[in-house]
Amino acid sequence: DVKVTQSSRYLVKRTGEKVFLECVQDMDHENMFWYRQDPGLGLRLIYFSYDVKMKEKGDIPEGYSVSREKKERFSLILESASTNQTSMYLCASSPGRGTGNYNEQFFGPGTRLTVL
């Protein structure tokens, strides 16, 4: 069974802390994505990666960075957490072109981050 796992289900951090959110997929997918979900706004793309060490900004990258050192792992970093980054964070992965339906993304369970 395909799986995307996220390191924490719930996280509480203080303003100014550096926060790491980890995501691992076991499907050998090329593409990985980080979204945040907020009420009334749906899922908004923060960053995505289409290959190891490659990354591209999504719609709302400000205040975030990412790291992809291995194909199966994609990390989201909040350099200095702020209260407006309190949200549900969702990681997803999808196959590359020619290896499957690259439009269909598989999601992890999410991390509910609260910044106090």
Place this chain on the structure above:
Amino acid sequence: DQQVKQNSPSLSVQEGRISILNCDYTNSMFDYFLWYKKYPAEGPTFLISISSIKDKNEDGRFTVFLNKSAKHLSLHIVPSQPGDSAVYFCAASDRYDYKLSFGAGTTVTVRA
């Protein structure tokens, strides 16, 4: 500016009746559309998709209709069941992109 819009934030339907969820898009380059279902405290799961070369796709109780000229798609659930109570997200992409654009979601509540 949101390119995919779900204008109804919520929908309440009687068990056994039809649920109709609507989605509009503005980007004419979009040619692939998906619906995802999300339960609280879980990630979204893929439900059904449709390519722009079709106007209908059916999978069991779920049917998606696409009207390209109106840039509109809809998801029909027949018959609705209590387990269908969830948030439904519409998403779209174009063939040149890995990214999906999501709508804001519609919360469906199926009443017994």
